[in-house]
Amino acid sequence: MKVNTQSVNFTADRKLIDFIQKRMDKLDIFYDKIISSDVYLKIENTSDKENKVFEAKVSVPGDSFIVKKQCKSFEE
Template sequence: MKVNAQSVNFNANPELIHFLQHRMDKLETFYDKVIHSDVFLKVENTSSKENKIVEIKVKVPKDHFMVKKQCRSFEEAVDSACNSLERKLKKMKGKHSPRA
């Protein structure tokens, strides 16, 4: 899957980008018609420890989904966002699958 990752106000390390790509590739097992996705990684300037924000936009035929998660680490936020997308893609696949 084509993943366009953008880090806002910081430079993402290669391990984070690799983790992100690997986790996003797993989404194709739930719905194989994903066209591409845009991921925005942001650090919020607050005193809170949960200042890492991940926004994921996934484009599928005739629709798109957006999930935004805020956690202590980017890995945790990516994992949580991907879990939400998995549920949405499963629901969409159920709606579009032919009834027997």
């Protein structure tokens, strides 16, 4: 599956991008008609420990799904 990764307010290292690609490839096990996915990684300027935002838009035939999660780390 094609995964487009964009990072906002920081530069993502190769290890993080490979981790995201590996996790997104696992979605093919559950649904094999996924066209592509766009992943946005953001770091918000807050004093909270949970300031990392992961947002994924998964495109399937006829529709798209958006998932957003805010945690302490992107791997979480």
